[in-house]
Amino acid sequence: MQRELTYEAVLSYPGHPSAEDVYRVISSRYSTISKATVYRNLNALYEEGKIGKVPPMIGYEAHYDHRTDHHCHAICTRCGKVVDVDVQYDSAMFTNAVSMEEGFMLDSHDLIFEGTCMECRNKEKEDGTEGI
Amino acid sequence: MQRELTYEAVLSYPGHPSAEDVYRVISSRYSTISKATVYRNLNALYEEGKIGKVPPMIGYEAHYDHRTDHHCHAICTRCGKVVDVDVQYDSAMFTNAVSMEEGFMLDSHDLIFEGTCMECRNKEKEDGTEGI
DNA sequence: TACCTTATTGATAATAGATATCAATATGAA
DNA sequence: TTCATATTGATATCTATTATCAATAAGGTA
Numbered sequence: 080m081q082r083e084l085t086y087e088a089v090l091s092y093p094g095h096p097s098a099e100d101v102y103r104v105i106s107s108r109y110s111t112i113s114k115a116t117v118y119r120n121l122n123a124l125y126e127e128g129k130i131g132k133v134p135p136m137i138g139y140e141a142h143y144d145h146r147t148d149h150h151c152h153a154i155c156t157r158c159g160k161v162v163d164v165d166v167q168y169d170s171a172m173f174t175n176a177v178s179m180e181e182g183f184m185l186d187s188h189d190l191i192f193e194g195t196c197m198e199c200r201n202k203e204k205e206d207g208t209e210g211i
Numbered sequence: 212m213q214r215e216l217t218y219e220a221v222l223s224y225p226g227h228p229s230a231e232d233v234y235r236v237i238s239s240r241y242s243t244i245s246k247a248t249v250y251r252n253l254n255a256l257y258e259e260g261k262i263g264k265v266p267p268m269i270g271y272e273a274h275y276d277h278r279t280d281h282h283c284h285a286i287c288t289r290c291g292k293v294v295d296v297d298v299q300y301d302s303a304m305f306t307n308a309v310s311m312e313e314g315f316m317l318d319s320h321d322l323i324f325e326g327t328c329m330e331c332r333n334k335e336k337e338d339g340t341e342g343i
Numbered sequence: 344t345a346c347c348t349t350a351t352t353g354a355t356a357a358t359a360g361a362t363a364t365c366a367a368t369a370t371g372a373a
Numbered sequence: 374t375t376c377a378t379a380t381t382g383a384t385a386t387c388t389a390t391t392a393t394c395a396a397t398a399a400g401g402t403a
Contacts, residue, residue, distance in 0.1 A: 080369085081381070098361080113382040118361065120380095134323065137267035137389085140360065153311050162312040166305055173298055173322070179285050180294040182329030189323045190305070191266065197314030212398085213352070230389080245353040250390065252351095269360085272389065 081105075081112055085120035089130045090145045095152070095161035097140040133161050134189035153192035157199035164192055213237075213244055217252035221262050222277045227284070227293040229272040265293050266321040285324035289331035296324055 088104045089096060096104070102117045121143055124130045131144035133152050139159040151164040173188055195203075220236045221228060228236070234249045253275055256262045263276035265284050271291040283296040305320055327335075 111382075113384095115362080115383075116381060122362095135269035137269055137271075137273055139269075141269055153309075153315055153317070155315070156318070162315060164309055164311045166308045166310075168304065168308075172300065173324075176298045176300070177285075177296055177324065178298075179296045179324075180328065182332065183285055183287070183294060183326055184332060185285070185324055185326040186288070187325050189325070190320065191323065192305075192309065192311075192317055192320045194315055194317040194319075196312065200314065200316060243353075245355095247354075247391085248352060254391095 081109075081116050082120045082123065084109060084112070085117060086124055086129060089121070089124070089143050092145070095133055095142040095144050097142050099140060101143070134191055136191070149187075151190045151192065153194055155196035155199055156193050157195055157203075160196050160198075162196070166190070213241075213248050214252045214255065216241060216244070217249060218256055218261060221253070221256070221275050224277070227265055227274040227276050229274050231272060233275070266323055268323070281319075283322045283324065285326055287328035287331055288325050289327055289335075292328050292330075294328070298322070 084105050085101060088101045092100065092104065098114075098118050098121055101121060102112070102114050105112050105117065121130070125132045125143065128147060131147045133142040133144055133154075135141040136154060139154065142161045146163075149170075151166055152161050153164045154161050168190075170188065174185060177185060216237050217233060220233045224232065224236065230246075230250050230253055233253060234244070234246050237244050237249065253262070253273075257264045257275065260279060263279045265274040265276055265286075267273040268286060271286065274293045278295075281302075283298055285294050285296045286292070287294075300322075302320065306317060309317060
C-alpha cells in the first residue's frame with residue numbers, strides 16, 4: 080500500500096524528488112509512514128523499472144524520476160536541483176568508440192551536466208557574491 | 212609535509228585511488244598520519260587543480276586521478292573500480308545542443324560508463340552466477 | 344635567535360544519506 | 374480459518390566524509 084503511495088508521489092512530483100522529498104509529500108497526508116519504507120519502496124520501484132533514478136553524484140542526495148527512458152540530467156552544483164536535459168546524440172557513437180581496460184563489459188553510460196540554476200544565480204547576485 | 216606525501220601517493224598510484232587507498236599507502240611508511248589529513252589534502256589538491264577527481268557516484272567512494280585533463284571514466288558496478296576511457300567526441304556538440312530549464316548556466320559535463328570489469332566477470336563465472 | 348602569526352596536523356566527534364535488523368502486521372492463496 | 378509470504382515502522386547501524394579544536398609546525402620579521 081505504502082508502495083503505491085510512493086509510486087504515486089514520484090509520478091505526481093514536479094521534477095526529480097529525493098527520498099526526503101517523497102517522504103515529505105507522503106507523510107503530509109499519511110503521517111505514520113516510515114522513512115525506511117520510502118527508501119525501500121523507491122529502490123524496489125526502481126529495480127522493477129517503474130521509476131527512473133538520476134545518476135547519483137556523491138555529495139547530493141539520490142533523485143528519482145517519473146521518466147524511465149534514458150535521458151540526460153543537469154544538476155545545480157549549488158542547491159542539488161536536477162533538471163532534464165534534451166540533447167540528441169547517437170549513443171552508438173560512444174559504445175563503438177570506447178576503448179578501455181581489456182575485458183571491461185559495458186552496460187550503460189550517463190551524460191551528466193553541471194552548472195548553476197537560475198534561482199541560485201539570482202540568489203548569488205542578491206548576496207553580491209557574483210563578482211568574485 | 213603530509214600534503215606532499217598525499218600528492219606523491221596519488222601520482223604514483225596505478226589507477227584511481229580512493230581516499231582509503233591513499234591513506235593505506237601513506238600509513239604503510241608514515242604510520243602516524245591521520246585519515247582526516249588525507250581527506251583534507253586530497254580535497255585541497257583537487258581544489259588547487261593538482262590532481263583530478265573522478266565524477267563520484269553515490270554508493271561508491273570518491274576516486275582521485277593523477278590526470279587533471281577532462282576525460283572519461285568507466286566504473287565497475289560490482290567492485291567500484293575505475294578505469295580510464297578513451298573516446299573522441301566534440302564536447303561543443305553537447306553544450307550547443309543542450310536545452311533545459313531557462314537560465315541554467317552550464318559549467319561542465321561528465322560522461323560516465325558503467326559495466327563490469329574483467330576481474331568481477333571472472334569471479335562471477337567461478338561462482339556460477341553468470342547464467343542468471 | 345626569539346617572537347609572532349598563520350597553516351597544518353591528529354584525534355575525535357559529528358554528519359548525511361542510506362541500509363540492515365527484526366518483531367509486528369498485513370496480504371492473499373488454499 | 375490457516376498458513377506462508379510480503380510489507381511495514383521503529384530503530385540501530387553503516388560508510389564515507391566533514392567539522393571541531395587543541396597541539397604542533399612552519400615561516401617570515403625584527
